[in-house]
Amino acid sequence: MGRRRGVMTEGFKEELAKELGFYDVVQREGWGGIRAKDAGNMVKRAVEIAQQSLKNNR
Numbered sequence: 001m002g003r004r005r006g007v008m009t010e011g012f013k014e015e016l017a018k019e020l021g022f023y024d025v026v027q028r029e030g031w032g033g034i035r036a037k038d039a040g041n042m043v044k045r046a047v048e049i050a051q052q053s054l055k056n057n058r
Helices: 010-020 023-029 036-056
Strands: none
């Protein structure tokens, strides 16, 4: 079984990283350089944005 393709666009991930304050790490080290906690916070924020979007579209 191959790796799953990411659902989030690169631009969206970058915006989240900027909002959450670790975009500098992404620029220096790539996505592999972020902490697990930051990755978790990024997913959590993406889910919050998606839920808000769904709520607003009802």
